Amino acid sequence: MFAHAFVRNAYLAGTFIALASGVVGWFVVARAQLFAGDALSHVAFVGAIAAAVVGVDERVGLFAVTLAVAAGLAALSGRGRQDDAAIGTVFAWILGIGVLLIALLATSEGGGAGVTTTNALFGSIYSLSTGASWLAAAIALAVTIAVTAMTRPLLLTTIDAEQAAARGVPVRLLGLGILLALAAVTAEGTQAVGALLILGLLSAPAGAAHRLTANPYAGVAISSLIAVAATWGGLALSYEISSLPPSSAIIGLAAAAFAIASVLARTRR
Amino acid sequence: MNVNPSLKFDLIADLRELFAFPFMVHALEAGTIVAVFAAAVGWYMVLRRQSFAGHTLSLMAFPGATGGALIGLPVSLGYYLACGAAAIAMGQTTRTSTRGFGSETATIGTVQTVGLAAGYLFLSLNSAILSGTETLLFGTFLGVTQGQVVTLLIIAVVALALLAFGARPLLFSTVDRELARASGIPVGTLDVLFLLLLALAVAATSQITGVLLVFAVLVAPPAAAQQLTSRPLAGLLLGIAFALLVVWLGLAAAYFSPWPVGFFTTTFAFAVYVIARLIGSRR
Numbered sequence: 001m002f003a004h005a006f007v008r009n010a011y012l013a014g015t016f017i018a019l020a021s022g023v024v025g026w027f028v029v030a031r032a033q034l035f036a037g038d039a040l041s042h043v044a045f046v047g048a049i050a051a052a053v054v055g056v057d058e059r060v061g062l063f064a065v066t067l068a069v070a071a072g073l074a075a076l077s078g079r080g081r082q083d084d085a086a087i088g089t090v091f092a093w094i095l096g097i098g099v100l101l102i103a104l105l106a107t108s109e110g111g112g113a114g115v116t117t118t119n120a121l122f123g124s125i126y127s128l129s130t131g132a133s134w135l136a137a138a139i140a141l142a143v144t145i146a147v148t149a150m151t152r153p154l155l156l157t158t159i160d161a162e163q164a165a166a167r168g169v170p171v172r173l174l175g176l177g178i179l180l181a182l183a184a185v186t187a188e189g190t191q192a193v194g195a196l197l198i199l200g201l202l203s204a205p206a207g208a209a210h211r212l213t214a215n216p217y218a219g220v221a222i223s224s225l226i227a228v229a230a231t232w233g234g235l236a237l238s239y240e241i242s243s244l245p246p247s248s249a250i251i252g253l254a255a256a257a258f259a260i261a262s263v264l265a266r267t268r269r
Numbered sequence: 270m271n272v273n274p275s276l277k278f279d280l281i282a283d284l285r286e287l288f289a290f291p292f293m294v295h296a297l298e299a300g301t302i303v304a305v306f307a308a309a310v311g312w313y314m315v316l317r318r319q320s321f322a323g324h325t326l327s328l329m330a331f332p333g334a335t336g337g338a339l340i341g342l343p344v345s346l347g348y349y350l351a352c353g354a355a356a357i358a359m360g361q362t363t364r365t366s367t368r369g370f371g372s373e374t375a376t377i378g379t380v381q382t383v384g385l386a387a388g389y390l391f392l393s394l395n396s397a398i399l400s401g402t403e404t405l406l407f408g409t410f411l412g413v414t415q416g417q418v419v420t421l422l423i424i425a426v427v428a429l430a431l432l433a434f435g436a437r438p439l440l441f442s443t444v445d446r447e448l449a450r451a452s453g454i455p456v457g458t459l460d461v462l463f464l465l466l467l468a469l470a471v472a473a474t475s476q477i478t479g480v481l482l483v484f485a486v487l488v489a490p491p492a493a494a495q496q497l498t499s500r501p502l503a504g505l506l507l508g509i510a511f512a513l514l515v516v517w518l519g520l521a522a523a524y525f526s527p528w529p530v531g532f533f534t535t536t537f538a539f540a541v542y543v544i545a546r547l548i549g550s551r552r
Contacts, residue, residue: 029374029375032373032374033374034321034374034375034377034378035320035321035324035374037378038321038324038378038381084318084320084321085315085320085488085491085492085495086492086542087320088320088323088324088484088488088489088492089484089488089489089492089538089539089542090539091484092482092484092485092488092489092535092538092539093535093536093538093539095482095531095535096482096485096531096532096533096534096535096536096539097532097535097536099482099529099531099532099535100528100529100531100532102529103527103528103529103532122389194389196328196382196385196389197382197385197386197389199378199381199382200378200379200381200382200383200385200386202378203374203375203377203378203379203381203382204375204378204379204382206375207375207376207378207379210375243393243394244390244393245389245390245393247386247389248386248387248389248390248393251382251383251385251386252383252386254379255379255382255383255386258375258376258379
């Protein structure tokens with residue numbers, strides 16, 4: 001299996017994207033900000049389409065649009081709880097713009113819109129080039145290291161924002177930081193598992209970790225471990241079964257881990 | 270009759286042109302039903318802070334449609350089945366988990382992606398309907414039939430009657446959960462029932478607006494209404510009025526323009542929300 005370059009590339013990019021999703025996902029679930037992740041993943045899709053319309057590299061569009069919207073969400077929410085109706089309305093509108101862009105794309109070139117759309121929505125991890133997968137791995141690793149470095153203050157703001165602010169922790173800055181990390185992971189993940197499915201790598205491993213342990217450090221470790229294992233297993237499965245898309249296999253395994261963790265947590269109680 | 274529609278900026282003539290084609294009449298009928306239905310249910314959804322669950326339900330139309338196509342079910346039946354299943358899956362966890370540390374959103378997110386991953390799998394197993402993906406995701410108002418309008422009307426009337434029947438206890442359990450539980454209201458059962466009702470509304474709406482744009486009528490109009498008034502009945506009616514405005518204007522604009530209807534409905538919805546927020550913050 002590893003004799004093929006495309007498989008090696010998929011494993012390289014997939015491993016580090018999963019690692020970053022597992023770590024960032026743990027914090028996002030703890031802070032109950034998963035809906036923001038959901039919104040960002042849809043926004044990422046619009047970024048990919050916009051890049052195709054303008055004619056720049058897909059990754060430029062992905063990162064520009066997701067990071068901008070993440071900064072906007074952080075500004076909207078301030079220190080208080082995020083208003084989910086506001087998030088929902090904003091991302092519905094951005095999707096509406098995406099629809100317009102698809103229509104423009106369909107009329108500007110001969111076809112191509114359908115393939116671009118499907119790839120952006122559901123990912124195409126087996127079509128990453130060697131350079132693209134090294135870059136994806138490097139960015140994902142950088143996000144992982146950045147979030148790991150912020151762990152202590154992030155935990156403080158997550159558990160008790162008031163007290164953290166009183167002790168001089170920059171709560172707003174950290175809120176922006178985690179949203180930007182989330183945006184970067186989403187933009188990265190769009191290339192691998194697709195805009196619609198990156199949420200699974202953020203939610204399922206982290207959800208499983210939260211059910212298994214209340215210890216933050218163990219939780220982050222378990223979450224990233226499950227994400228990486230699901231990615232490796234999913235890639236292998238879809239390599240063996242040709243009709244099974246890699247993204248579906250990865251999400252299936254991650255969700256299975258979440259289901260098992262839920263059952264374990266329930267029986268232990 | 271004009272084949273290439275263009276605005277003449279003459280209200281009567283433009284309106285007459287809008288109603289000239291049967292497909293446009295069906296689209297307006299379906300849009301009206303959907304606006305009333307979705308805005309009423311959406312008002313409760315926004316108040317209950319269940320937008321994430323609502324969005325997840327709306328995406329379930331995708332596996333519903335692709336799965337239905339795979340085994341030969343009618344697409345709309347697939348919508349309702351998949352949305353209902355997801356509602357039950359999410360309702361179970363919200364009922365059992367006693368305010369876990371963020372675990373509820375993780376469940377919703379997982380349900381959402383599992384549904385989407387399954388939908389993508391169905392799609393790749395049955396490549397025949399690949400061409401319809403964008404219509405499925407973003408909707409079209411061109412293909413609404415008389416039969417669909419009648420089905421929508423029946424579902425909306427039944428569902429709204431149920432909502433009216435349970436309106437008071439549902440509002441009570443939303444505003445003060447503990448007090449409602451103490452006074453004998455079955456809060457957990459209401460949670461699941463509301464999610465099922467939301468599933469119905471979403472499945473109905475997504476047939477017109479497409480899976481990804483349900484929020485244009487489900488969230489923005491009620492959220493705008495809640496910025497302006499906190500009185501329940503006034504807010505509900507205002508939300509419905511906003512939704513009707515968004516849908517009618519969106520359909521009319523799309524008719525006179527080559528741009529897609531989804532762009533117009535979401536843009537009008539966003540505009541209504543922003544204006545309402547500005548007015549709301551000034552008071």
